[in-house]
Amino acid sequence: MDLESIPGVGEKTARSLSALDDPERALRTGDVAAIASAPGISQGRAARIARGAIRHEHDDPGEFLATDRAREVYRSLLALLKDRTVTDYASQRLETLYPSARRSRIEEVQAFTEDALARDPDPDVLEALEGVEPLREPDDVRVRERCLATTDAERYAEAKEAIPELPVEVVEDAQGLAELARGYATVIALDESFAGITVEGDVRVEPDALGNPAEVVPERSLAFFARNRDRIRAAIEVHRVAALDSDYDLAALEGGLSRLAADGTVAGDEELDRLTAAADDVDAAVGTAETVANDHLREAIREQDVTIEGSDLLSLVERGAGVDSLLSRELADEHAAAVEAAREHVSDALALEPGEAELARRIFTDEPTFPVKRDEDAVARLRTELTTARERRASRLKRELAADLADQREAARQLVRDALELDVELAVARFADEFACTMPTVVDDDVGFAIEGGRSPLLEEPVEAIDPVDYEVAGVALLSGVNSGGKTSTLDLVASVVVLAHMGLPVPAEDARLQRFDDLHYHAKTQGTLDAGAFESTVREFADLAQSGEGSLVLVDELESITEPGASAKIIAGILEALEDNGATAVFVSHLAGEIRETAGFDVTVDGIEAVGLVDGELEVNRSPVKDRLARSTPELIVEKLADESEQESESIRERSFYATLLEKFD
Missing domain, CATH: 3.40.50 (Rossmann fold)
Known part of the structure; x- marks a missing residue:
């Protein structure tokens, strides 16, 4: 694979990706964690690179989302998916899922989705996933001994x-x-x-x-496992709790990790622990031993009655003798006992072996002195002996453990990779479950779309509180309806179903069948009348769409707001004529459906979201659009209600006649 041919990958990024063990596999599978382990590549950028690689593989220009509102719908749906992830990796990995017009890409993700929907988002699995993170290579291993x-x-x-x-x-x-x-x-x-x-x-x-x-340098391998120890253990737990299939010996890997300390040293070896403690405690043990010896000797001197004849004292003075001579003559046994106590303390405190204890004995000589003092050279020799023995044993144990773990490195990588991918699958499964989703049927025929029992996931209400919607369009249609009747949410539902279906994901409906569209043009409601320049730009955009919109899905919400109502009806009628001629699928929400139908040069379908009536001042609406039905407006319903009330309450003939006359104007 030519890395620089991937969208968004230049020469510098290609060099970074080349440092990976298998860059082609990582890019082909969208392995965000592996890509992010390349030098200088963040996890967010890794997701963008992975998406570029996927587009490159499927020859996908990535232009399915043709308008700002279409992109907003996609980002909202993606956010709902990401909200159901546990790990940061899964959240970034979902960024590689995007709506595509390429059948090969749709089918590729559909296969992934089928597996995902078979997963059980068990709370214990989700809890185990909290400790899983992508593995990282240590870059600070230095060995000085x-x-x-x-x-x-x-x-x-x-x-x-x-x-x-x-x-x-x-x-x-x-x-x-x-x-x-x-x-x-x-x-x-x-x-x-x-x-x-x-x-x-x-x-x-x-x-x-x-x-x-x-x-x-076994520390290289051990540092990898030490740095990632908790992450690997968490992945092992995920495999066990989720009962994931694995070709690896989880017990062997877990056993190796149990012998490894967090700092990369070998744990659980009693002899190494003894040598480490002894080497670290030499000075403290010797210092305490000095105190022991001198306290012993001082107490012996205090309790001893020493008698020296005058001639003996004179002889000692003439010979220049000091306290050492006195100790040697009068307190030899006590001095020997004090030195022996010091030697025994060092040996016991450091838990020395016989050979080491022999070195320790040389720290305190038999020559009488007071206070008793250590031989610094002997201390240094003992410290060197213990340190060398410790390092030799540690080195041997490290080599043995590194050899045991060497074959487990790929297993660890795969276990973590599988656990992280499980989180991606569970996010899809949770989304599908919470929004009552099903897998759609995506065909290559020009059939438009047909949705049964759809509930828009973009509504900020519990799914169970949303009225299901059935809607089907093949060709061009106008959607009419009362204010707050659900016209915009119906467009959002259609857009959501189309976007998710082209991502290869389940859609929020009981059933859905749609054609594979080339792109989605969703134009949201414009706030206020546009100025001349903005109006011209909008018309130009529709002109381009009318010329090359075959295979497009066009959703437009109240385009009449761009200019005066009379002109709007004519402009919308002309746009619909062009889209009809071009073979596009389109739904235009409009309060001018009647005027547009009269102006259009073809028999445009007008569907209606009907209000059943007013109940306690609130609209009661059938949310599913009725085919070939121009829905009544809210003002018509209110006038009808007033006319009925005036009839029932037997008010003046003139008042009843006024309401009846107004009502006739809507016919």
């Missing part, structure tokens, strides 16, 4: 690029390796010439290390 070493400058550059997580050092010989080993817990020599050398410390000769980064 391990390094790569080479004698070759080119190899150095190659290593820096292949494994940026590790420091890379240039050495000249084995002595250089030995020096590195004193500063790093592990040194990995990349040159085969180092094979067979013996160097103190953890030095490994691995000429093929750059080809196996997972072995050399």
Whole structure:
């Protein structure tokens, strides 16, 4: 796939998309999460790119929504769908669904929708979805206790690029390796010439290390799982609660994640925990041990009666002896006990193994001193020993865990991807359920549309409170009716059904059959009379439509408001004649239906939303348009009501005659 051929993708974006593992798959399937993982691409932009790729695949110009009002209807319907998502991903993913005139695209989404409608939006599944988010690659992995070493400058550059997580050092010989080993817990020599050398410390000769980064720097893989641990666990829970089919071993993946700490280290290994705690607590343990020894010795001195003969004292003074000599002579046993107590405290506090405990004993010497003091070199040796042992064990455990999780990476990706896509499907299922939707029949014949039991989802009322509407139009029709009778909401219903059907989604009706339209022109009611320039622009727009509107659906709400009523009737009649000749499907809502019918040069159909009457001052309306019926106006109904009341109340003959005369004017 030529990435730059996709609408909205330039050279820079194409380079970013090329960094993906499988950009073609991501674009073909509309995988917003995968596209958004490309450098510099946000999730919102990823949705636009995915939609552009879909349009490119289906050779779709993306011009189905031809007017502002048509686009408003689409955005409103899309908002209703997005309101029923749990994850941000699903909300953005729904942006890739759009009304199309291409049958291949409609059928593609219809197949997706059929699967979606089979889903059960169980509350437990929706709750589990709350923890699912797209996976992210960590970009901050740095390992300082391990390094790569080479004698070759080119190899150095190659290593820096292949494994940026590790420091890379240039050495000249084995002595250089030995020096590195004193500063790093592990040194990995990349040159085969180092094979067979013996160097103190953890030095490994691995000429093929750059080809196996997972072995050399397991932190790379572990960081991925650590960063995404909660998201993967949430996806596993979704699969279990929703009983999704999976070819992956969920228990094995979950077991691997349980051994991984949030910071990417290995969790649950008692020996590693012991070494980590010991290395971190060396100074604190030694400090406390000093206190223990000195408190012990101080108490012994306080309680001990020391008697020194004068000749002995003189002899000690002449020899320059101090308190150490006195301790050695008079308190040797107490000093030895104090030192032993200090050694035991260090060993017990750090839970040292025998070999480590032997190093710890050297921290406090047997030579009598007061106060008892540590040997800093011995402390440093113990700390180095513990740190090195910790890093070696951690490194081994990391390699083992990384190896166990290596084969689970794609499983994790697929599990999360499936969970996120489930949220998209459930949003469609919830929309269909809440608005009593059904799958429409979309045909290639010029049949217009036929809707049974439709309820507009754009009305701000509960679905059960909306009166169902039946309406069918093939060709051109005028829709008449009383004010507030539901003419505009009927147009909204038709527009909603057509838009959703061309998105490949279910429609809010008991049944719907419609032709596959090329585009939708929906003109909302104009507020006030247009000035000359705006009027001219409007007429030009209809002129273009009249010339190339075959296969279009045209919905117009009270176009007569653009100019004077007399002129409006003539203009609308002319537009309808052109649309009729061109084979378009059109519904024009108008209060001038009678005048337009008389002016039009063909037998234009006039449908009516009839008011049954006035009940307590409120209109009672049959919301389904009646075919070939010019609906009575609200004023006519009021005059009729007054005439009936005057007849029943036996008012003056003159008053009854006035109402009857007015009523005759409507005939």
